[in-house]
Amino acid sequence: MTTVIQGKGLQKSFGEREILKDVSFDIRQGEKIGLVGWNGAGKTTLxxxxxxxxxxDKGSVTMWPPDLSLGYLPQSTDYSLSIDFELSEYGEKLMETSKLLGLQIERWDEEDLAHLSGGERLKLYLAKIWANAPEFLILDEPTNHLDMQGVNWLIEEVNDYAGASIIISHDRYF
Ligand SMILES: Nc1ncnc2c1ncn2[C@@H]1O[C@H](COP(=O)(O)OP(=O)(O)OP(=O)(O)O)[C@@H](O)[C@H]1O
Ligand SMILES: [Mg+2]
Known part of the structure; x- marks a missing residue:
């Protein structure tokens, strides 16, 4: 199988703390990778x-093709998952996926979006990623704020997803 992302000799320290030391890997087309480790191990950094x-600090990352499209869900602790994208750009597909995730939004004006709960924001963010149909998925703790319906939706979608993915999770059921 062809490699889509290769990491070679990656190293990263923050101050005196060595977080990543000589990390090398090949991710091949269609592979699903679960990235697990202690809090602070360096998963998000990687x-x-x-x-x-x-x-x-050292090492390199190569992708094939170089413009491989990545769908990235940041860890929610990173920032409050602000809805920083133009919803209208995504239109129907976004609505459709949101609905499947159990997110019913009648109007998409700023006022409504400002009051979405953490789980609702996450669902909207996932719907946006799915609307983009990326070639590679990187999901950092996707289930933390998801209810059962959301988790089951994600399990099925990831199972059906043809591209490769890296999923960071502490959720063993997932
Ligand atoms: N910009 C930064 N400056 C200094 N230290 C940092 C920075 N980013 C991360 N760290 C530290 O690097 C270590 C790894 O952080 P990282 O976020 O990659 O961990 P993680 O494996 O994703 O943990 P968690 O499971 O809690 O999300 C932590 O000790 C963190 O405090
Ligand atoms: Mg993390």
Whole structure:
């Protein structure tokens, strides 16, 4: 199978603390990867390096194709999952997925969106990622705020998803 993302000799320290030490891997087309580890082990740091949001101290990340489209759900503790995208851009598909996730929104004006709960925001964010149909998925703790309906939706979708994915989770059921 062809490799879609390769990490080579990745190293990252924050101050004196070495977080990643000589991390190398190949992710092949269609592979589903569960990334597990203690709090603070460096999981989020590693995916941010893949996303080019953090520069490694050493090593490199290569993607095939170089413009591989990535769907990224950030960890909710990272920021409050603000709805920082234009909903109208995604239209019908976004509505459809939201509905499947059990998110019923009648109007999409700023006032309503400002008051969405954490779980509702997460659902909207997932719906946006699915509307984009990315070639590669990176989900950082997707189930933390999800109810049973949301978790079951995600399990089925990830099972059916043809692309490769990295999913960080502490949720053993998931
Ligand atoms: N920008 C930063 N500056 C300094 N230290 C950082 C920075 N980002 C992360 N760290 C530290 O690096 C370590 C790894 O953080 P990271 O967020 O990658 O952990 P994690 O494995 O995702 O943990 P969790 O399961 O709690 O989400 C932590 O000890 C964290 O405090
Ligand atoms: Mg993390």
């Amino acid at each position: 995916v941010k390096i893949l996303l080019n949001k953090i520069e490694p």
